[in-house]
Amino acid sequence: MVKVVVIGGGWSGIAAALTAKSAGADVTILEKTDLLLGLGNVGGIMRNNGRFTGAEEIINLGAGELIDITDQASRHKNINFPGHNHASLYDVTKVEPMVRELLISKGINVEFEARAVDVSKEKNSITGIFMADGSHIKGDVFIETTGSTGPMGNCLRYGNGCSMCILRCPSFGPRVSISKRAGVEDLLGQRSDGSYGAFSGSCKISKDSLSREIVEKLDSEGVVVLPVPKEDINMDKLKMKVCQQYALKEYAENIVLLDTGFAKLMTIYYPIEKLRKIKGLEQARFEDPYSGGKGNSIRYLSMAPRNNCLKVDGLDNLLCAGEKAGLFVGHTEAISTGALAGHNSVRLSLGMPLLELPRTSIIGDIIAYENEMIKSPDGLRTRYTFAGGEYFARMKSLNLYTTDCDKIREKISRMGLKGIYKEKLV
Amino acid sequence: MAYESIDCIDAGTEYCPCYLAETNDCIICSQLQGKEFCDCINWKGVCIYQEYIWNSSKKEDIRKGYSADILEKKLINDNALYLKLKVTRTLSRELNHPGAYIFLKSESHPYFFDVPMSIMDSDEINETIDLLIEIIGAKTKVISKIDDKLIVRGPYWNGVLGIKNLKVVKNSNCLIIARGVSQAPAVIVAKKLCFSGNRVTVLLDPGKSNTDISREYFESMGCTVLDTKLLDGRKLDDEASKQIRNIIGEKNMKFIFSSGSDLLHKGIINIKNDIDKSILFSCTNNSNICCGEGICGSCIVRLNDNRKIKSCKAQVSPEDLFGEG
Numbered sequence: 078m079v080k081v082v083v084i085g086g087g088w089s090g091i092a093a094a095l096t097a098k099s100a101g102a103d104v105t106i107l108e109k110t111d112l113l114l115g116l117g118n119v120g121g122i123m124r125n126n127g128r129f130t131g132a133e134e135i136i137n138l139g140a141g142e143l144i145d146i147t148d149q150a151s152r153h154k155n156i157n158f159p160g161h162n163h164a165s166l167y168d169v170t171k172v173e174p175m176v177r178e179l180l181i182s183k184g185i186n187v188e189f190e191a192r193a194v195d196v197s198k199e200k201n202s203i204t205g206i207f208m209a210d211g212s213h214i215k216g217d218v219f220i221e222t223t224g225s226t227g228p229m230g231n232c233l234r235y236g237n238g239c240s241m242c243i244l245r246c247p248s249f250g251p252r253v254s255i256s257k258r259a260g261v262e263d264l265l266g267q268r269s270d271g272s273y274g275a276f277s278g279s280c281k282i283s284k285d286s287l288s289r290e291i292v293e294k295l296d297s298e299g300v301v302v303l304p305v306p307k308e309d310i311n312m313d314k315l316k317m318k319v320c321q322q323y324a325l326k327e328y329a330e331n332i333v334l335l336d337t338g339f340a341k342l343m344t345i346y347y348p349i350e351k352l353r354k355i356k357g358l359e360q361a362r363f364e365d366p367y368s369g370g371k372g373n374s375i376r377y378l379s380m381a382p383r384n385n386c387l388k389v390d391g392l393d394n395l396l397c398a399g400e401k402a403g404l405f406v407g408h409t410e411a412i413s414t415g416a417l418a419g420h421n422s423v424r425l426s427l428g429m430p431l432l433e434l435p436r437t438s439i440i441g442d443i444i445a446y447e448n449e450m451i452k453s454p455d456g457l458r459t460r461y462t463f464a465g466g467e468y469f470a471r472m473k474s475l476n477l478y479t480t481d482c483d484k485i486r487e488k489i490s491r492m493g494l495k496g497i498y499k500e501k502l503v
Numbered sequence: 504m505a506y507e508s509i510d511c512i513d514a515g516t517e518y519c520p521c522y523l524a525e526t527n528d529c530i531i532c533s534q535l536q537g538k539e540f541c542d543c544i545n546w547k548g549v550c551i552y553q554e555y556i557w558n559s560s561k562k563e564d565i566r567k568g569y570s571a572d573i574l575e576k577k578l579i580n581d582n583a584l585y586l587k588l589k590v591t592r593t594l595s596r597e598l599n600h601p602g603a604y605i606f607l608k609s610e611s612h613p614y615f616f617d618v619p620m621s622i623m624d625s626d627e628i629n630e631t632i633d634l635l636i637e638i639i640g641a642k643t644k645v646i647s648k649i650d651d652k653l654i655v656r657g658p659y660w661n662g663v664l665g666i667k668n669l670k671v672v673k674n675s676n677c678l679i680i681a682r683g684v685s686q687a688p689a690v691i692v693a694k695k696l697c698f699s700g701n702r703v704t705v706l707l708d709p710g711k712s713n714t715d716i717s718r719e720y721f722e723s724m725g726c727t728v729l730d731t732k733l734l735d736g737r738k739l740d741d742e743a744s745k746q747i748r749n750i751i752g753e754k755n756m757k758f759i760f761s762s763g764s765d766l767l768h769k770g771i772i773n774i775k776n777d778i779d780k781s782i783l784f785s786c787t788n789n790s791n792i793c794c795g796e797g798i799c800g801s802c803i804v805r806l807n808d809n810r811k812i813k814s815c816k817a818q819v820s821p822e823d824l825f826g827e828g
Binding site: 192194195209211227228229230231233234238239246247250251252253254257258263273378379 | 508533534539543548549550553
């Protein structure tokens with residue numbers, strides 16, 4: 078049996094594990110913390126703008142289990158907030174146990190508190206992963222989904238220091254770039270001023286610390302928009318964040334809160350003193366990152382060069398997905414790339430041609446487009462997401478954006494790819 | 504060879520970050536090795552880069568020299584000197600660890616008379632440390648003539664390699680094989696092993712030091728001490744080999760500490776691996792320690808995989824240094 082080892086248990090790693098399993102592999106996920114989902118434990122935004130199309134493509138390609146979970150766990154569906162339409166907001170406190178149960182039911186082996194630190198290699202093939210405790214895990218094909226966020230030294234050098242985010246590097250140890258350990262240099266995202274990395278784009282406030290009016294409005298409508306006092310408006314902050322889909326004027330002039338179980342504040346960080354000047358937020362405190370008054374995690378410091386099938390360049394048996402595979406933003410994008418990498422891991426082990434999704438699908442297009450764009454400095458300063466910014470504009474101009482589920486189903490069927498991720502290859 | 508990360512014994516202590524951070528030679532942190540990104544393969548639980556930046560991009564204060572009264576001095580024979588020194592409560596506590604050592608010199612001699620010395624025992628209540636010194640060269644000869652005070656610099660900790668093996672073994676049978684002046688660091692190792700509920704057997708050879716002063720320490724902890732001639736010229740004695748082999752098998756030893764020369768370490772590793780590779784192993788660090796701070800380079804040794812380490816600070820598995828590779 079083919080043994081696939083997935084390094085990193087975030088959304089992309091989980092998606093990769095599921096499709097690798099569906100294709101017939103024996104799958105192990107190595108997760109450095111005690112929770113699956115990584116940053117997905119503090120995210121929550123699905124189906125906004127082009128992500129609706131993306132989610133439906135994932136379902137039709139045969140990897141819909143995770144979309145089913147986020148749909149089921151949604152506190153709000155089909156809501157609008159500045160620049161974004163028909164969003165779903167999943168409850169971040171509910172979704173991890175649901176995903177964990179799904180993986181167990183599928184027979185996927187998950188190793189928790191298992192931090193990968195190095196590789197063993199023979200020529201250009203990885204033979205195994207060395208763990209922080211000195212143990213060695215062998216495999217046939219490896220999928221790196223370690224993300225590009227942190228660790229502490231990077232958050233310090235390129236940000237405002239460790240902000241104590243959900244990744245909890247000080248407790249569970251830092252992320253190590255596996256592709257780099259295998260000899261492939263990382264690619265780095267940049268900000269508009271050319272500096273490396275970008276801040277994560279939101280902070281989570283405890284709802285219990287907000288006024289009753291705000292909580293009631295969040296519970297019923299999912300969104301609260303509050304004006305920022307004029308003297309505290311800071312347009313420059315928009316340039317620092319990863320999520321260019323939220324780098325809009327409205328997000329500097331207003332506080333945008335979304336209900337994901339926490340009150341998700343759509344800004345990189347916000348000093349407590351200033352935050353508490355706003356009506357209803359007089360007692361606000363952060364849940365994630367704990368030091369959201371001061372900083373946030375730094376991302377995009379560790380992408381692997383890869384082809385459009387998500388195989389890492391220069392290595393025979395390493396694939397990648399999620400932020401490791403490019404300057405992608407969001408859960409939907411992570412699941413999209415993860416599912417393809419997982420499916421291709423089994424093809425790779427069998428010597429079959431790898432699947433490259435056609436560019437008439439938005440998943441195929443964003444993977445290929447990002448790969449073209451990052452060859453230029455400007456491309457390294459851009460983020461790629463179905464939810465907004467440059468890529469959503471491209472989707473619309475290419476007529477790829479639709480919320481018509483039937484149309485998306487027909488399109489995937491016409492490509493001959495309906496349910497392809499469900500096909501057992503071994 | 505199995506993957507083995509390199510640890511720094513000082514990482515996360517009050518002496519970290521050190522001069523090596525300032526010169527971009529940190530043993531642990533890629534950012535403090537002149538690289539621009541994290542590559543935390545040797546993570547020790549703290550971000551040294553963060554500690555460094557928060558400390559205004561400076562090292563922490565270095566270890567101080569203390570003037571220590573000689574409370575007891577016994578010239579055991581021409582080669583061996585026993586000393587009991589009065590130190591501070593803090594220093595005695597910090598030295599009450601396997602692998603702890605200090606630098607010692609007379610008050611009147613210059614800094615290059617500093618000699619590294621293993622702690623045989625440390626008494627936190629009475630604030631004393633016990634030392635066994637082999638009088639062998641210029642520095643130890645000077646010390647043997649002093650009767651009142653010595654300058655003690657410390658604490659240092661990397662006198663034992665494979666210290667993590669020593670820390671994990673509990674409620675098991677353990678074997679200490681000690682020869683010559685190396686019986687001194689074995690005492691504090693035995694103390695730790697007994698504290699963890701282990702039953703300790705000691706094979707003791709006075710060697711060139713011609714003393715078995717450690718016996719009373721071992722026996723007071725309840726260890727079984729067996730007299731053994733360990734070396735025959737430049738190799739492990741045949742009888743001793745048989746005895747070690749038998750005792751490991753009979754008592755189902757889970758951990759072995761080799762306290763002697765590199766020759767002894769190699770011989771014992773071979774026997775151990777012949778019987779069961781999974782038996783845990785630690786040994787004394789016999790490198791030439793000169794500054795103790797990773798600066799002078801005298802302690803540099805090459806591992807089996809050709810990596811060079813500064814062994815005054817870097818912790819590695821003994822088998823990466825002495826094993827077959």
